[in-house]
Amino acid sequence: MTNQERFNEIFQDKIKRPGSEELLAFLNGPHSDFFTAPASTRFHGNYEGGLVEHSLHVYECLTDYLARERVKQIYDMHYSEDTIATVALLHDICKINCYTVGKRNRKINGSWQEVPxxxxxxxxxxxxxxxxxxxxxxxxxxxREEAFAIRYHMGFSNDDPKNNVGYAFEHFPLAFALSTADMEATYFLDEVRSYE
Structure with a gap:
């Protein structure tokens, strides 16, 4: 199963709210490169399909985090499958249609070569x-909690005032959980590829 097929399957199985079918059609349509875009230029998921792969990793990490007994019993975090899939799978759709492929010269094995x-x-x-x-x-x-979770999923690594991030994490625990899942996926699951 391809990452696109897996994403579509989870999306259709878990997200049932009005408008979800139209959003999924947009993601799969000609005006979106969601399934071919990288997740970044030089870091995690810096390759074709990296964005959808990262989104799936975040979904896995968030699902696992929220399944922990401590999270459920002590932190009292309980979210529907719809909410979990929505925030995890869609947290980075802001990256759609933002990446282009260029060429540059790089010295490889002693000779200059053009690389993408x-x-x-x-x-x-x-x-x-x-x-x-x-x-x-x-x-x-x-x-509101879903919107705050997506908005603050970058946590303290973004340029936001630190007290705003802390407020979001304290008042909207899903924001903390999504940020944790995003960091786990970024630093432990997503690949970084070199063109050398």
């Missing part, structure tokens, strides 16, 4: 998490 590399060109620079929320909501309604 990804460039980031965001024609709708609306921020990161907030842009994902902005792109989801014309299709589907998000709860």
């Amino acid at each position: 590399f990804y460039q980031f060109n965001d024609e709708m620079p609306y921020g990161h998490g907030e842009k994902s929320v902005y792109m989801i909501t014309p299709f589907m309604k998000l709860s």
Whole structure:
């Protein structure tokens, strides 16, 4: 099963809210490169299909985190499969149609060779998490906690004022859980590939 097939299967199985079918059709349609885009230019998922792979990794990590007894019993975190799939699978749709492939010269084994590399060109620079929320909501309604989770999934690694991130984590625990899952996927599951 390809990552696109797996993503579509989880999405259709778990996300049942009004507008979800239209959003999935957009992601699979000609105006979206969601399934071929990288997740970054030089770091995690910096290869074709890296974005969908990262999204699936975040879904796995979030599902595992929320299944922990400590998280359920002590932290009292209980979310529907719909919510978990929505925030995990869609947290980075802000990266759709933002990457282009360029060429540059790199010395490989003593000789210069032309190699491909990804460039980031965001024609709708609306921020990161907030842009994902902005792109989801014309299709589907998000709860306040889902919107905050997606908005603050970068946690303290973003340029947000630290007290805003702390407030979001304290008042919307799903934001902390999604940020944790995103970091786990980024640093432990997603590959970083070199063109050398």
